Amino acid sequence: MTIAQHISLLQQRKFLIGAGVSVFCVGLSLFFGSGDLLMSSVMLLLPFLLFFAAWLIIDPQQGIYWSLIMGFLSSGLARYMDAPWGLTLDVLLFLSTLGWVFKQYRLKNWTAVRNDIMMLASIWMLYIVLELVNPEAHSAVAWFYAMRGIGFYQLMSFVLVFTYFRKNADQDRIIRFIIWLSLLGTAWGFRQLLMGVDAAEHHWLYAENHHEEHILHGKLRVFSYYSDAGQFGASQAMVALMCGILALGPFPLRKRIWFAIAALITFLGFAISGTRGALAVPAAGILIFLIASKNFKILAAGLIVVGTAFYILKFTFAFQGVEQIQRMRTALDPNNPSLMVRLNNQKTFGRYLSSRPMGGGIGTAGFWGARFSPNTLLAKTATDSWYVKIWAETGTVGVALHLFILGFIMGKGGSIVWRLKNPLIRYKAMAMYASIGGVLLSSYGNQVFGQMPTGMIMNVLIPFVFLSPLYEKELEQTDKSISL
Incomplete structure (x- = not known):
């Protein structure tokens, strides 16, 4: 930072502090002078909210x-x-x-956002905007709510990450941040498992929208503070995979031990969620990592381990007494009733969309469809899969564009990871790339990609993979040891 920049930042902070103190004093006087406790409380908080908003604008x-x-x-x-x-x-x-x-x-200076990934994200967002004129769409309000997780958050996150996270230290801080938030989620999940749900969670399970699917054979499918058990399991599996790969990297021993412990804890979080679909995250992610590692001996050994685990789950009854293993085993049953229902639903969508290349409109299927257009076919037919949801709402054109973009991310991302030379940068990139691939495969069975927090994690990790050559260049220029 230059001296002029430091002075400018200091002036901005002085202005923020002065404005914040002034508004706080006004709010305080209203708090004591007004009989309306709610309104005066809002006014009391207003300066802090204004200060926080200004802080985000100054430091995006x-x-x-x-x-x-x-x-x-x-x-x-x-x-x-x-x-x-x-x-x-x-x-x-x-x-x-x-x-x-x-x-x-x-x-x-727009250099940071002039790249192919930003261009594709912008094209996808443009297509989502065009869905506003889809004659099949029922509600602009539903479009607003639904489009956020489909493309809006992604575009803004990409812009911010590509612009402001261009140093190794930035990437390392975010990775640690994600891991700690996930570990906190695991701890909350074990609290539910061992001590039971609290009053608010009990109300959510039984009174609010009836989430009884989280109770199977009298046992809780742990959901922590996530949207549901499926999202909890997928997010935990994603972080467990990332930490497990980092534990194998050329980092200091204490860091590797920490990553190994974090991987074990979050894997247990995945297990207690009882989520079958999330099994695809480590299964696909491990295979992607083994291929990206370019070590074919490890690849062969890894394939043997994965194959053995598959054989045990598919063709034996080992560990059948463990509830979580039972749930995972049903995911490999081709005659599973749940799978049959999903396939029949896809046939229903296929018939409906055969004459609608742009789909039924953003926000017409799934949760938002049930809320804003509950009596329509799309709202009444479960999408289950993320890709089926995209297909139902954006049609053949939309899902083809979406899959092309995701394929490009995996293709070029894999090429970037393959060409990285520095082992430290390479292991971080492989960990993120494998996690992204695992989530994308898992999203076929559940709407993992567009839900929080996995969707936000993906919005951060994808640009990180594409920024890896920049991080490697920084390492070469500074000749410093980079570690998490």
């Missing part, structure tokens, strides 16, 4: 950290306080992106 990088926090916590908070917690991500990312616009307009 913070928006990613806070969006990750709210991505993890918003569903859990909604069980204790009825408020639109999900919209906090919109506010956080919008304010941060607004700050990015101001800064970039002043600097006139």
Whole structure:
């Protein structure tokens, strides 16, 4: 930072502090002078909210950290306080992106976001906007709510990560941040398993929307403070996979031990969720890592281990007394009733979409469809899969574009990982790349990709993979040892 930049930042902070103190004093006077406790309390908090908003605009990088926090916590908070917690991500990312616009307009430097991934994310968002004129769509409000997780969050996150996380230290901080948030989720999940759910969680299970599917044979499918057990299991499996790969990397021994412990804890979190579909995350991720490692001896050994685990689950009854193993085993049964229902639902979608190449419109299927257009075919037919949801709402054209973009991410991302030479950067890139691939495969069975916090984690990790050559170049220039 230059001296001029330091002076400018100091002036900005002085302004923020002065404005915050002034508004706080006004709020304090209203708090004591008004009989309306709710209104005066809002006024009392207003200066802090204004200060926080200004902070995000001045330092847009913070928006990613806070969006990750709210991505993890918003569903859990909604069980204790009825408020639109999900919209906090919109506010956080919008304010941060607004700050990015101001800064970039002043600097006139758009190099960081001039890349193929940003272009594809922009094209996808443009297609989502075009869905507003889809004659099959029922509600612009439903479109607004649904499009956020499909493309809006992704585009803004990509912009912020590509611009402000261009140093190894930035990447390392975010990875540690994700791991700690996930470990906190595991701890909350074990609290539910060992001590039982609290009053708010009990109400969510039985009274609010009837989530009895989380109780199987009298045993709880742990959901922690996530949206549901499926999302908890998939997110935990993703982080367990990433930590497990990092534990094998050329990092200091104490770091490797820490990653190994984190991998074990989050894997146990995945196990207690009882989520079958999330089994695809480690299964696919391990295979991707073994191929990316370019060590064919390890690849052969890994394939033997994976094959053995598959054989035990598929063709034996070993560990059948463990509830979580029973759930995983049913995922490999081709005659599973749940699978049959899903295949029949896909046939229903196929007939409906045969004459609708742009689909039924964003927000017409799944949760938002049930809320805003409950009596339509798309709303009444379960999508289950993320890709089926995209197909139902955006049609053949939309799902083809979406799959092309994801294929490009995996193809070029794999090429980048394959060419990296520095082992430290390479292991971090492999850990993220394998986790991304695992989630993308798992999303065929469940709507993992677009839900929080996995969706927000993906929005951060994808650009990190593509920034890996920049991190490697930084390491070469500074000749420093980089470790998490």
